[in-house]
Amino acid sequence: MIMTAEFPDDARVTLAHGAGGRQTAALIARVFARHFQNPDFTADDAAILPVGNFATGRTAFTTDGFIVSPWQFPGGNIGKLSICGTVNDLACMGAVPRYLSCAFQIEEGFPLRDLDAIAAAMAETAKAAGVRIVAGDTKVAGRGQVDGVFITTTGLGELLPDAEPSGSRAEAGDAIIVTGDVGRHGAAILVARRDFAIDAAITSDCAPLAATVRALFAAVPDKSAIHTIRDATRGGVGTVLHEIAAESHVGIELDAPAIPVAPEVRGVCGLLGLEPLYLACEGRLVLFAPQAIAPKLVETLRALPDSRQAAIIGHVTPDFSGRVVLRTEIGTKTLLPEPSGELLPRIC
Amino acid sequence: MIMTAEFPDDARVTLAHGAGGRQTAALIARVFARHFQNPDFTADDAAILPVGNFATGRTAFTTDGFIVSPWQFPGGNIGKLSICGTVNDLACMGAVPRYLSCAFQIEEGFPLRDLDAIAAAMAETAKAAGVRIVAGDTKVAGRGQVDGVFITTTGLGELLPDAEPSGSRAEAGDAIIVTGDVGRHGAAILVARRDFAIDAAITSDCAPLAATVRALFAAVPDKSAIHTIRDATRGGVGTVLHEIAAESHVGIELDAPAIPVAPEVRGVCGLLGLEPLYLACEGRLVLFAPQAIAPKLVETLRALPDSRQAAIIGHVTPDFSGRVVLRTEIGTKTLLPEPSGELLPRIC
Numbered sequence: 001m002i003m004t005a006e007f008p009d010d011a012r013v014t015l016a017h018g019a020g021g022r023q024t025a026a027l028i029a030r031v032f033a034r035h036f037q038n039p040d041f042t043a044d045d046a047a048i049l050p051v052g053n054f055a056t057g058r059t060a061f062t063t064d065g066f067i068v069s070p071w072q073f074p075g076g077n078i079g080k081l082s083i084c085g086t087v088n089d090l091a092c093m094g095a096v097p098r099y100l101s102c103a104f105q106i107e108e109g110f111p112l113r114d115l116d117a118i119a120a121a122m123a124e125t126a127k128a129a130g131v132r133i134v135a136g137d138t139k140v141a142g143r144g145q146v147d148g149v150f151i152t153t154t155g156l157g158e159l160l161p162d163a164e165p166s167g168s169r170a171e172a173g174d175a176i177i178v179t180g181d182v183g184r185h186g187a188a189i190l191v192a193r194r195d196f197a198i199d200a201a202i203t204s205d206c207a208p209l210a211a212t213v214r215a216l217f218a219a220v221p222d223k224s225a226i227h228t229i230r231d232a233t234r235g236g237v238g239t240v241l242h243e244i245a246a247e248s249h250v251g252i253e254l255d256a257p258a259i260p261v262a263p264e265v266r267g268v269c270g271l272l273g274l275e276p277l278y279l280a281c282e283g284r285l286v287l288f289a290p291q292a293i294a295p296k297l298v299e300t301l302r303a304l305p306d307s308r309q310a311a312i313i314g315h316v317t318p319d320f321s322g323r324v325v326l327r328t329e330i331g332t333k334t335l336l337p338e339p340s341g342e343l344l345p346r347i348c
Numbered sequence: 349m350i351m352t353a354e355f356p357d358d359a360r361v362t363l364a365h366g367a368g369g370r371q372t373a374a375l376i377a378r379v380f381a382r383h384f385q386n387p388d389f390t391a392d393d394a395a396i397l398p399v400g401n402f403a404t405g406r407t408a409f410t411t412d413g414f415i416v417s418p419w420q421f422p423g424g425n426i427g428k429l430s431i432c433g434t435v436n437d438l439a440c441m442g443a444v445p446r447y448l449s450c451a452f453q454i455e456e457g458f459p460l461r462d463l464d465a466i467a468a469a470m471a472e473t474a475k476a477a478g479v480r481i482v483a484g485d486t487k488v489a490g491r492g493q494v495d496g497v498f499i500t501t502t503g504l505g506e507l508l509p510d511a512e513p514s515g516s517r518a519e520a521g522d523a524i525i526v527t528g529d530v531g532r533h534g535a536a537i538l539v540a541r542r543d544f545a546i547d548a549a550i551t552s553d554c555a556p557l558a559a560t561v562r563a564l565f566a567a568v569p570d571k572s573a574i575h576t577i578r579d580a581t582r583g584g585v586g587t588v589l590h591e592i593a594a595e596s597h598v599g600i601e602l603d604a605p606a607i608p609v610a611p612e613v614r615g616v617c618g619l620l621g622l623e624p625l626y627l628a629c630e631g632r633l634v635l636f637a638p639q640a641i642a643p644k645l646v647e648t649l650r651a652l653p654d655s656r657q658a659a660i661i662g663h664v665t666p667d668f669s670g671r672v673v674l675r676t677e678i679g680t681k682t683l684l685p686e687p688s689g690e691l692l693p694r695i696c
Contacts, residue, residue: 019582019583019687020581020582020583020587020687021583021587021686021687022686022687044441044514044515045410045437045440045441045578045579046408046409046410046437046438046440046441046443046503046505047408047409047410048406048407048408048409048441048507049406049407049408049409050405050406050407051399051405051406051407057398057399058396058397058398058399059396059397059398059399060394060395060396060397061394061395061396061397061447061449061482061483061504062393062394062395062449062483063449063450063451063483063484063485063500063502064451064485065451065452065453065485065487065500066487067453067487067489067493067494069493089393089394090394092393092394093392093393093394093396095394099409101409101410101411101502102411103411103412103413103500103502104413105413105415105453105498105500134409135409135410135411136411137411137412137413137500138413139413139414139415141415141495144492144495145415145417145494145495146415146493146494146495146498147489147492147493147494150453150494150498152411152413152451152453152485152500152502154411154449154451154500154502155394156399156409156504157394159396166392167392230393233368234367234368235367235368235369239368239369338369338370339367339368339369339370
């Protein structure tokens, strides 16, 4: 449950909140420290972490900046998103997310109640992902210098022994699995933005997937058999597949009818002429693993709350290296065009 | 020497550069990977670091967001600043900075040549500080959604054995040392902004101080004798002193004539009615250590390039706990007012 604070409607972030003096300390105490409290949290310049205790001694380190307009959308807000994005990046490296830092850049005049809701969502999502927010920074920018609030999160994760998923390890014969229906986050943001006067009830898939990845590795005797894990965020599943095809020097053949797409997402894409494969997800993974273990992985995924619609959507072939081919419902094959900025709707 | 790239005048950052597709990869390769190259640098989702090898097994973790307008100023630019800020935060914890991540939020239309100059300054400063930039993220915001470029850096540092500087360890009898003249960065930004039509040649003190801190710890047989180190950034030396007085439950007495202030900084402060103690520094430390070792620390500092004007500026007293008193040139004592947002000129 998200805690709600007692900020009046008209309480706003001021430049003084970002000046490093008394008001900054009060903002940190009243909003961030209250929500993020844990034994490693610091209001000091840096947190001191027992990272040397990590079993493998190897640490994954990743950073991600979040800009999203509107700051809240069906299924989440920028706070939840900023935790999911970094947690999922760590998980995709085969790491257990342990610690996060977060840096806020807030526009003068941003409602304190909204900032509080963002911090509450961050705390709730971090708890669900088993990660601690330990350090942070708050800057306030003048009106018009930043649009609402930007958040940058940076994560430290403990690498699972023997796990070594990588975008360059996809192999001919691998099955390609997606953990749920695609394009949900991008479609939810497009609709929430109301640029297109489309009324559709689309909920973002935004979710932390650390537990999902741990369950996958626990399900296979040989952890190195999970060749590749990627979260399909910016640019969607299509962009991720192109990246993996290029990095692994393999071809990818997708079975179009097998790709799960929610009817409401398909509807919005049809209206706007968009390909769901290029819409961002924020709670979907793309996995590459040998076909022999793929059914076991799908079974594991379908038993978990955020991946009930997991499906095998294609396979890796030694042919047409670096390319992604879509086999359509009527059996014809078409090349999935390589993503370029112009093709992608801007959602962040 | 900063490398200059061959970007034409009119080459600009576009939304496509931030969409996660081919243009994003090109921007990373052409600007960031080129400048930041080192064995641990990743263009992947996360860097894998041998943090478990740190001698003490304890790691310092800190994050800081940088917004500065204008993005370049005499003595540096936002890129240099973003490295110095995080490196210095780590150094102040008694840690040797090892790894940095950086996240960019760039306004559509920002000149590529300027972005390149920022990345070059980051690479040069990181090299000078002995730290590796290993992971990053690039987002592009629409015109007007962000003012120029924001950078968030996050750092990992290896704690020096036995070093335990802290804002709560200042003790009655400690000498207070500042490593150079105060208020330079804040004054440089105020002048560079041209809001006040003041023409003064003021160079920011922006500098990485990791080597300075290492030299200080090497100069004393008992590292724990250095009680407190803080970099006097946002809010300046005055804010830092108030924080330490409060955290350590002690009083601070400053010797006003001993505080080094450059004549040009004093001039600008006089014109604008500002107190140099409340202007930001970006290359100055405030140290607390017993008076017996203070001369040795000052001698060590004066032999180093970024702290030639180091000076003892006051001492800690058991009286007036939590307060900062200024002893003036004519021997009278005045209370240095507690910083509050309204008093501080906004420089970020």
